[in-house]
Amino acid sequence: MPHLSIDRQAAERVTAVLAQLTEHLGNKVSTNPSVCEAHSHGEALELARLPAGVVFAETTDDVSTVLALCHSAYVPVVAFGAGTSVEGHVTPPEHAVSIDLSRMTAVLQVNAADMDCRVQAGLTRQELNVRLRDTGLFFPVDPGGEATLGGMCATRASGTAAVHYGTMKENVLGLTVVMANGEVIKTGGRVRKSSTGYDLTSLFVGSEGTLGIITEVQLRLHGIPEQLSAAICQFENLEDAVRTAVEVIQAGVPIARVELMDDVQMAASIRYSGLEELRPITTLFFEFSGAPASVREQVDVTEMLARENNGLGFAWADTPDERTRLWKARHNAFWAVKALYPGARIVTTDCIVPISRLADLIVGVKADIQESGLEAAILGHVGDGNFHTLIITEDSAAGHAKAMDLDRRIVARALELDGSCSGEHGVGVGKLEFLAQEHGEPSLRVMRTLKVALDPRNILNPGKLLPEGLAYIG
Incomplete structure (x- = not known):
């Protein structure tokens, strides 16, 4: 009697598990193609694979039931929330079950x-x-x-x-x-x-x-703070803007937010978000919060530092509607770039360095972008040394490869400056190649040992976060 292939065995196991889950959880289980398609990927990273089925969990007990059955059958499981992750975190492996937690909203x-x-x-x-x-x-x-x-x-x-x-x-x-x-x-x-x-x-x-x-x-x-005030300050020079943000933090100003958008990003955001009163040059977005006297002191120090670094003056947004308009423009930065370059592929980076090295990093990255021949927008949470580059390239394998080469140069530059390959997006699969350089193999072996101890059958989001390697410290 011929042996089943490993792939066939995995398919039969997940089919059997989905049948058991349907018995336990009824219509919370779906194998509808459109439902599976919606759970095949997150945002940004173009990596997709259909799960074998989706379970819409409503309680902790639902999740426990799914994992107990999947664990017994060696069926991989991926948790899915809103699907907004950008490094391939929620893309399932072959023959996997996706657990959607979006109904758990209490x-x-x-x-x-x-x-x-x-x-x-x-x-x-x-x-x-x-x-x-x-x-x-x-x-x-x-x-x-x-x-x-x-x-x-x-x-x-x-x-x-x-x-x-x-x-x-x-x-x-x-x-x-x-x-x-x-x-x-x-x-x-x-x-x-x-x-x-x-x-x-x-x-x-x-x-x-x-x-x-x-x-x-x-x-x-x-x-909720007693007072909130938001402002923007524009700069002719990128380095002046970064230096201002760094000096605000080093001066101990308890600023609520300080965000940077460079000239490329501002050109896109002005068009997309209706910020026609602004120029397409590097801009810092500030928010100050606290008691009125504290806010006034924060503003005075920040304005002084901006002037000393050639800032072009502050424009204020004191009403809730004005503040919302500014921060919505910042949050819509990715979509602004995508709208300005229809048909292009946008590759996002995310890295972080100590704030004293941030100016070196961003100026260096700007030079890397120019040398690459690609266009890219720079934006980020510069108050904690974190920033993103939205690399714009043609939607082709060659264009994507060129963007990834630039991405690797940016991350390498951050790691050389005592930084990290991700300040907030996480690893998923998109950052796997940088983990050994950042953490070293001994640390990765400890992480793998934890993984083996808690998930010995490797069913929980396999292939994410940890590069392949030895599971135990030898």
């Missing part, structure tokens, strides 16, 4: 007096803030897109407000996590500090669904 607990809350992982940060609006509190981590809070934990998300409020790492107090075999654990809690046991919360934040699937999140909340 706010389970709000503790206004202690400034924390507990939510299900499928809730977006925008919707959380709508539900918190009567409490005087808000959740500040703002990656820009309609990301779910579970996905933001999985990628250790950051964003425009990280310079003041920190990233997900600083704002997650505890988690509910379903392990590879279906077991449910809780990490952390509601207290602001603890000196007991391993810090499992930090282990899962940033693990990209490779160690467990996050279903609930305990979040730190913050008071």
Whole structure:
């Protein structure tokens, strides 16, 4: 009797598991082609593969059921939130099940007096803030897109407000996590500090669904500031703008946000977002928050530093509508570039360096772009040394290869300046090739050992975050 191929065996296993899941979960399970297509990829990175089926989980128990059955049958599983990840995190491997958490949107607990809350992982940060609006509190981590809070934990998300409020790492107090075999654990809690046991919360934040699937999140909340003021300052010279942002941070100004968009990005954003009053030159976007006296002091110092670095004066946006218009333009930067170059392929980079090295990095990257012969826009959260390059190239294999060559030069330059290949997008598959250079093989062996210990059958988002290599320290 002939043996089945490995591929055929995997297909039969996932078919059997989907039948079992349908028995347990009914119409929460779908193999509809259009549903599978919607779960075959995230954003930006052009890597897609259809899952064998999709489960729309509504509770932690649903996720536990899926993982227990998939674990017993060696069927890979990928968690899916809003699908906004940009490094291939949610693209499934062959013969996999996708668990969609977008129906898990409950706010389970709000503790206004202690400034924390507990939510299900499928809730977006925008919707959380709508539900918190009567409490005087808000959740500040703002990656820009309609990301779910579970996905933001999985990628250790950051964003425009990280310079003041920190990233997900600083704002997650505890988690509910379903392990590879279906077991449910809780990490952390509601207290602001603890000196007991391993810090499992930090282990899962940033693990990209490779160690467990996050279903609930305990979040730190913050008071809505008494005053918010936003402004922009334009610069003829890119280096002057970067230097201003760095000096604002080094001066200890507790600025809420400071974002940079270069001339290429501004040209796209002016057209896309209707900012006709601005010139297509390098621009810093600022936001100041706090008590009125504190805001005034922040503004005075920032304006002085901008003048000393040849800034062309501040334009203010004091009303909520004006502030929203400015920050919407910043959040729509990717779509602005895409609209200005219809038919082109946009390759996004994400790297970070210590802020004292940021001017060297961005000026060097600008030179790399010119040498490459490609067009590219530079933007980023310059207050914490993080920035992105949107590389514009023809939509062809040759064009993509040329863009990736530039991407590698940019990341290599960041690593040479004691930086990281990603400040917020994560690794997925798009950054795998840089992990050994950044962390070194001994550290990667420790990471692989953790992976093997927690997911011995390698069913949780296999092929992501960790490059191939030895699993154990020898």
